[in-house]
Amino acid sequence: AQSVTQLDSHVSVSEGTPVLLRCNYSSSYSPSLFWYVQHPNKGLQLLLKYTSAATLVKGINGFEAEFKKSETSFHLTKPSAHMSDAAEYFCVLDSGGYQKVTFGTGTKLQVIP
Amino acid sequence: EAGVTQFPSHSVIEKGQTVTLRCDPISGHDNLYWYRRVMGKEIKFLLHFVKESKQDESGMPNNRFLAERTGGTYSTLKVQPAELEDSGVYFCASSQDRYGRAYNEQFFGPGTRLTVL
Numbered sequence: 627a628q629s630v631t632q633l634d635s636h637v638s639v640s641e642g643t644p645v646l647l648r649c650n651y652s653s654s655y656s657p658s659l660f661w662y663v664q665h666p667n668k669g670l671q672l673l674l675k676y677t678s679a680a681t682l683v684k685g686i687n688g689f690e691a692e693f694k695k696s697e698t699s700f701h702l703t704k705p706s707a708h709m710s711d712a713a714e715y716f717c718v719l720d721s722g723g724y725q726k727v728t729f730g731t732g733t734k735l736q737v738i739p
Numbered sequence: 740e741a742g743v744t745q746f747p748s749h750s751v752i753e754k755g756q757t758v759t760l761r762c763d764p765i766s767g768h769d770n771l772y773w774y775r776r777v778m779g780k781e782i783k784f785l786l787h788f789v790k791e792s793k794q795d796e797s798g799m800p801n802n803r804f805l806a807e808r809t810g811g812t813y814s815t816l817k818v819q820p821a822e823l824e825d826s827g828v829y830f831c832a833s834s835q836d837r838y839g840r841a842y843n844e845q846f847f848g849p850g851t852r853l854t855v856l
């Protein structure tokens with residue numbers, strides 16, 4: 627069985643401070659992991675993806691995530707938050723084969739001016 | 740290039756009525772997926788088309804839901820009759836990978852917010 631846990635439903639940071647959105651996964655297979663972002667009234671947009679290449683993955687808009695197999699984690703980080711980063715973020719797991727993808731419950735990021 | 744589009748953006752109907760949601764994938768994408776997010780819960784897979792064929796419909800909640808993709812282009816998801824618990828946001832996504840593997844990035848539409856009263 628596969629599962630994704632996003633540890634925080636809401637995260638609030640001040641503009642210019644670091645962002646950390648946490649994601650833990652469980653998978654019987656070598657996973658592919660993704661972070662998507664959804665701005666209000668928009669579709670989900672891919673931020674970055676891990677597919678068994680480099681464990682530190684860089685994405686768009688200054689985001690990056692590190693795949694840590696020993697900790698079964700794939701946390702999303704950004705050094706300095708911008709107002710435009712306020713959105714909902716989803717961690718997504720694909721265990722491969724014919725497994726369906728599994729979404730986390732989402733983390734809403736609030737950026738305070 | 741146009742992205743995935745969904746229509747309508749919002750739909751409010753009464754219990755027992757019928758609603759049809761439409762999804763237009765990115766042109767040339769063979770794979771089309773439907774997902775649903777019930778309020779406060781995670782986004783859940785409903786089904787997956789490869790061209791006009793249903794590859795996997797194991798996530799469809801019950802037989803009140805019918806999805807079609809005639810001609811392998813746009814898809815419709817019909818709920819008949821709608822129940823209160825069907826309320827949520829219905830997302831559509833498409834991908835180009837001919838094997839239907841998610842690592843080839845699924846492109847999502849903005850979703851249709853369905854409210855059943």
